[in-house]
Amino acid sequence: MVTKHDEVDVRPLTLAWVSRHLEVGERVVRAEALQGGITAEMRRLTVGTPDGGTRDLVLRSFVDPFYVGHTEDWLHREAGALTMLAGTGVPAPGPVAVDPTAAHCEYPSLLMTHLAGRTVLDDEGLETRVPLLAGQLVAIHALRPAERPRQYVALTTADTVVTPKGADAAVWAAAVDVIRRPAPPYEGRFLHRDFQPGNVLFAVPLARPAGARITGVVDWAATSWGPADLDVAHCSVNLALLHGPVWGLRFAEAYEEAGGVLAATASERLYWQVRDGLATSEEVQLVAQAWRAAGRTELTMRAVEERLDAYVTALMDALG
Known part of the structure; x- marks a missing residue:
């Protein structure tokens, strides 16, 4: 915050x-x-x-x-x-x-x-923060609560996706077809369900941004039980919109480098990535408003829509 x-x-x-x-x-x-x-x-x-x-x-x-x-x-x-x-x-x-x-x-x-630290949404220091985010999410997924939270809820359907203006309609139609399929099998994990830079607090030394460390994770209202891929996908799309599509694609790699385990096949992983990317299409305006209020004034709704389109297109290119 x-x-x-x-x-x-x-x-x-x-x-x-x-x-x-x-x-x-x-x-x-x-x-x-x-x-x-x-x-x-x-x-x-x-x-x-x-x-x-x-x-x-x-x-x-x-x-x-x-x-x-x-x-x-x-x-x-x-x-x-x-x-x-x-x-x-x-x-x-x-x-x-x-x-x-x-x-x-x-x-x-x-x-x-109250936890010490602050949210950091700037591009500077991202190379340091992304591995920290990935490692923190691996630690969250390793939790085994005595009582499981509720089953995850998918946040979009094929009928509610909002295609951004100017986007390639054929690409988005193909992406919607991906989420019409049944969800892949998965091993359940404890999910934060809204893990993304806006809900992670950092201490960042002014003289040494590379010395950043995580001091807190907030907003646990959507905790649930489901595939680790879903939390990874959600953080990925937020990174893509905040910092560019390449960072959205990078986060899954960082998660695995930190010891996290994702779905067995590329097509299964991409199902969750596409699903969360499309879910974000329905709340672009809210997301953009919150980030502008937090100081990222250049992230207009149009700019965020363009990054979302580029990210979804990159995912679909990976699907072949």
Whole structure:
């Protein structure tokens, strides 16, 4: 998340709820908007402690009516995932409190610990960050929770794909035909399901960008059980749109170099890559808006559409 340094008010019912989950003598002294989220409103809360110090928490609230129908399930799953992740070595926030039905807050909300670091969406230092992203995803897929999350949900169908303006209609029609086929067999893994640069926090030394390290992975609301290829495909398409198609194609290689195991055949791997690429066609506007708000002002909707078209075309070229 990117911090927007302007003070904002926390809604009164929500503030009262947060206050009930603080330690004795603590109080919220500052709230800052965090930009970069698409589905939820994010706030960093600075909490004053009795000894005169401070600590930070993060408040996630679903305020958009479009998403409210899903939030009870999302927040239950995210809180459960954060509880499971504690002690695993995967750097994730710790859950503090959850109000999935807005029984106490103005909107469904999750309160969690704050992680150091920041999202990095720039091209500079990408050669260092991509292997780190790949290694972190391998570690996530190695988790074996006592209780499996729900089965993955495909985020697109052959009938909902949106072909970008100016794209080769024949190429996109062929890509849609790929996802009409039954999904390939797979060995299930614990999936983040929205693993991409916008949900990974880095510490990057100013004098030495190559010394970057991951400090956190956030937004666990979509955790599920499914093929590792699906998480890899999702990060791949995000890299392709942020940094160019070649980086989308590179990520799967980096994942394997980090010890990850993908589907056995090239056609099976490409099925998942194509599926997630096409799913992104339906939310290009939201994605582009979030990235522009985070500082990538050159990523207009048209620019992102062109990169998506180039990426899907490259995948289909690989299919032969």
